[in-house]
C-alpha cells in the first residue's frame with residue numbers, strides 16, 4: 001500500500017483528495033493535516049467520509065509527514081515550497097496542487113505571486129503534472145507541480161491546434177468561467193451567495209496569475225512565444241470550468257474534428273465530443289474528464305473550442321491522483337473511474 005499524506009486536508013481540494021483516495025485500492029491515507037482542526041477526527045468535519053477515512057487531523061510537521069511515501073500539498077501558494085526540500089531529502093515524493101513549482105522562471109513567479117521563492121533550485125526538477133503532455137517525465141519524477149484549474153482546461157483545448165501549427169499564435173483568446181469552489185473554502189466576501197449568486201462577472205482582466213502558466217505551456221507546445229488574452233469569470237455554480245477558446249486558422253486543409261480525435265484517442269481522461277456538440281460543465285462534474293468540442297462558425301477562419309472540466313477533479317485533486325498513479329507505476333485511472341454526477 002502507498003502511504004499518502006495530505007497537507008491542507010480541510011480545504012476543498014484536500015477533501016476532494018480524501019474522497020478519491022478513500023476508494024483507491026492501493027492507497028492508505030496515513031497523515032492528514034489542518035492547523036485549525038488539529039486533534040479533530042476527519043469524519044467529524046466531513047461526515048461524508050465516515051467509515052471511509054479513519055484519521056485525525058494533525059499539525060503539518062515534516063517529521064510526521066516523512067513516514068509517508070507521497071505527500072500532497074493542497075495548501076495556499078507559498079506553503080509547499082517551505083517543506084518540499086526536506087521531504088524529498090527523506091525519500092518522500094511530493095505532489096503540489098498549488099502554484100509553487102509551476103513556473104520555470106523564479107523571478108516571474110515572484111512577480112505574479114508577490115513573494116520570494118523559498119527554494120528556486122528545486123524548480124528545474126519539478127515536472128509539470130499534465131499527463132497528456134508529460135507522461136514519461138511524470139513516471140520518474142520526485143516532485144510534481146500540478147497545473148492550475150484554468151490552465152488545464154485551456155491547454156488541453158488549444159494543444160492539438162498549436163502542435164500542428166494551424167493557428168495564428170499571436171492572437172489567442174481564452175474566455176473562461178469558473179465555479180465558486182475555485183476560490184477555496186476560506187471565508188471571502190466575493191464568494192458569499194448573496195454576492196455571487198444571481199450574478200456573473202469577469203475578474204483580473206488586466207492580468208491573472210494563471211496567464212504566465214498558460215503562456216508557458218502553450219509556448220512549449222508550439223516552440224515559440226504566444227500572444228494570449230485570458231479573461232477569467234466567476235459564475236454562480238459550485239464546481240466547473242468552462243473555457244471558450246478562440247483562434248484564427250491559418251490553414252484550411254485540416255479536418256479539425258479528426259485532428260482532435262486522433263490526438264486524444266488514447267487519453268482516458270480527454271473526451272472529444274461529436275461534431276457540433278456543446279460541452280457542459282454538468283457532464284464532467286465529479287469526474288476526472290475533460291470534454292472538448294470543436295466548432296468553426298459558418299465555416300469561417302475562426303475556430304472555437306469548448307473545453308470543460310471539474311475544477312476540483314481534473315483541475316486539481318483528480319489530476320494529482322492521476323500523477324501519483326503514474327509515479328508509482330499503477331494504471332493511470334486507478335481510483336479515478338467515477339462517472340459525472342447528473343443532474
Ligand SMILES: NC(=O)C1=CN([C@@H]2O[C@H](COP(=O)(O)OP(=O)(O)OC[C@H]3O[C@@H](n4cnc5c(N)ncnc54)[C@H](OP(=O)(O)O)[C@@H]3O)[C@@H](O)[C@H]2O)C=CC1
Pocket residue numbers: 007008009010011012013014033034035036037060073074075076077079097098099147148149181182183184185186311312315316
Ligand atoms: N479550489 C480549486 O478549484 C483549485 C485549487 N488549487 C490550488 O490548490 C491549493 C488548495 O486550494 P483549496 O483547497 O481551494 O484551498 P482551501 O483554502 O480550501 O484550503 C486550504 C487548506 O490548506 C490549509 N492551510 C492553509 N494555510 C496553510 C499553511 N500555511 N500551512 C499548512 N496548511 C495550510 C488549510 O487548513 P489549516 O489552515 O487549518 O491548516 C486548508 O486545509 C491552492 O494552492 C489552490 O490555488 C488548484 C486547482 C484548483
Ligand SMILES: CC(=O)N[C@@H](CCC(=O)OP(=O)(O)O)C(=O)O
Pocket residue numbers: 097098099147148149150178179180181182183184210232234
Ligand atoms: C474562482 C477563483 O477564484 N479561482 C481562483 C483560481 C483557482 C485556483 O485555485 O488557483 P490555482 O489553480 O492556481 O491553484 C482564482 O482566480 O484565484
